[in-house]
Amino acid sequence: MPTPDRTSLDAIVLAARDLLEKDGLAGITMQAVAHRVGVRAPSLYKRVQSRDRLIQLVAETTLTELTERLAIATTAAQLANLLRAFGRQQPAAFQLVMTPEAGTPVADHSFRVALSAPLLRVARDLAGDELALEAARTLTAWAAGFITLELNGGFQLGGDIDRAWDFGVERIVQAITTAPAAAPSPGEMSPARAPQLAPGG
Amino acid sequence: MPTPDRTSLDAIVLAARDLLEKDGLAGITMQAVAHRVGVRAPSLYKRVQSRDRLIQLVAETTLTELTERLAIATTAAQLANLLRAFGRQQPAAFQLVMTPEAGTPVADHSFRVALSAPLLRVARDLAGDELALEAARTLTAWAAGFITLELNGGFQLGGDIDRAWDFGVERIVQAITTAPAAAPSPGEMSPARAPQLAPGG
Numbered sequence: 311m312p313t314p315d316r317t318s319l320d321a322i323v324l325a326a327r328d329l330l331e332k333d334g335l336a337g338i339t340m341q342a343v344a345h346r347v348g349v350r351a352p353s354l355y356k357r358v359q360s361r362d363r364l365i366q367l368v369a370e371t372t373l374t375e376l377t378e379r380l381a382i383a384t385t386a387a388q389l390a391n392l393l394r395a396f397g398r399q400q401p402a403a404f405q406l407v408m409t410p411e412a413g414t415p416v417a418d419h420s421f422r423v424a425l426s427a428p429l430l431r432v433a434r435d436l437a438g439d440e441l442a443l444e445a446a447r448t449l450t451a452w453a454a455g456f457i458t459l460e461l462n463g464g465f466q467l468g469g470d471i472d473r474a475w476d477f478g479v480e481r482i483v484q485a486i487t488t489a490p491a492a493a494p495s496p497g498e499m500s501p502a503r504a505p506q507l508a509p510g511g
Numbered sequence: 512m513p514t515p516d517r518t519s520l521d522a523i524v525l526a527a528r529d530l531l532e533k534d535g536l537a538g539i540t541m542q543a544v545a546h547r548v549g550v551r552a553p554s555l556y557k558r559v560q561s562r563d564r565l566i567q568l569v570a571e572t573t574l575t576e577l578t579e580r581l582a583i584a585t586t587a588a589q590l591a592n593l594l595r596a597f598g599r600q601q602p603a604a605f606q607l608v609m610t611p612e613a614g615t616p617v618a619d620h621s622f623r624v625a626l627s628a629p630l631l632r633v634a635r636d637l638a639g640d641e642l643a644l645e646a647a648r649t650l651t652a653w654a655a656g657f658i659t660l661e662l663n664g665g666f667q668l669g670g671d672i673d674r675a676w677d678f679g680v681e682r683i684v685q686a687i688t689t690a691p692a693a694a695p696s697p698g699e700m701s702p703a704r705a706p707q708l709a710p711g712g
Binding site: 333334335401402405408409410411412416422423426430443447448450453454455456458459461462463464466467471473474477478481482484485486 | 534535536537602603606609610611612613614617620623624627631642644645646648649651652653654655656657659660662663664665666667668670672674675678679682683685686687
């Protein structure tokens with residue numbers, strides 16, 4: 311266990327994240343965090359100037375972790391599933407960064423822009439450059455909304471929530487995929503494509 | 512102005528809703544509500560037994576109002592737009608019922624089921640009975656996610672948010688619409704449908 315004067319900022323933020331998942335945002339108090347890292351509250355204030363700043367640091371480390379996890383996604387469906395897995399694992403942190411209540415301290419702009427990168431990447435693959443931003447916003451809004459509703463018991467009518475998720479992933483991916491150009495008429499067909507056609511065209 | 516002993520439950524809930532929009536959930540305190548309706552806190556407790564119950568009442572009246580507003584929607588696009596208008600008008604109340612933080616008192620099940628009725632109705636029109644629930648969940652998740660992200664500054668990359676909304680509405684409606692049965696081949700065509708075909712079709 312670290313001695314009080316070696317208590318790192320990382321340990322402080324980790325303690326705050328644990329408290330967040332255990333007791334919600336109200337559980338993050340300077341007193342509780344100090345107790346958890348084994349220092350007195352005044353020592354904690356030397357590292358982090360306020361509770362608001364601490365919550366902001368929690369939001370920023372959460373976004374960094376989430377961005378790293380999403381980086382491995384090669385498809386929109388994978389990315390949505392990674393987002394849901396993260397929400398299930400750290401529901402309070404997920405909501406802190408995706409759907410914070412008004413007045414909650416938020417991460418610096420740069421951390422939120424970083425999270426957009428993997429979302430934009432998979433969206434661009436489906437929708438093209440022109441509509442990448444709109445497609446990313448549609449995917450993100452749907453996934454954030456679904457996961458938040460699921461975590462908070464917002465789906466009240468029973469039924470199979472996994473089925474609704476799979477339906478949503480499939481339909482949203484279709485929805486943001488730019489329709490391929492209409493198939494050329496046989497007269498315009500290039501020789502290279504002809505072999506891919508089924509017998510009878 | 513009502514005398515203290517005539518202070519109705521409606522007036523109490525209205526005061527709490529005003530405080531919610533003004534100062535967030537933390538703004539709803541029994542003291543502040545009592546002050547607003549012109550009674551002392553002990554008198555307030557005779558009407559509403561706790562702050563948690565008061566927040567639950569706020570959530571329930573919000574859901575009732577939202578359900579009434581959505582009842583006039585005849586299409587999924589109209590419904591989504593009504594939802595967004597409500598979110599802009601009462602952002603804190605919207606978030607209280609759509610994406611409440613863990614630990615926040617929620618409305619009784621029956622109020623949340625009531626809100627599902629207009630959502631299911633427009634979803635059924637598009638997706639059919641078999642997939643109505645999945646389609647309603649896709650539409651609700653997307654709209655709730657988009658509106659919450661918009662209200663909380665979650666869209667960080669600039670661009671035109673109205674354009675993203677319109678793109679989303681159009682694509683989500685397409686996405687949850689069950690594809691019509693494939694067009695029959697000419698030999699199977701019933702005489703009644705033939706006149707709808709373009710010349711040479």
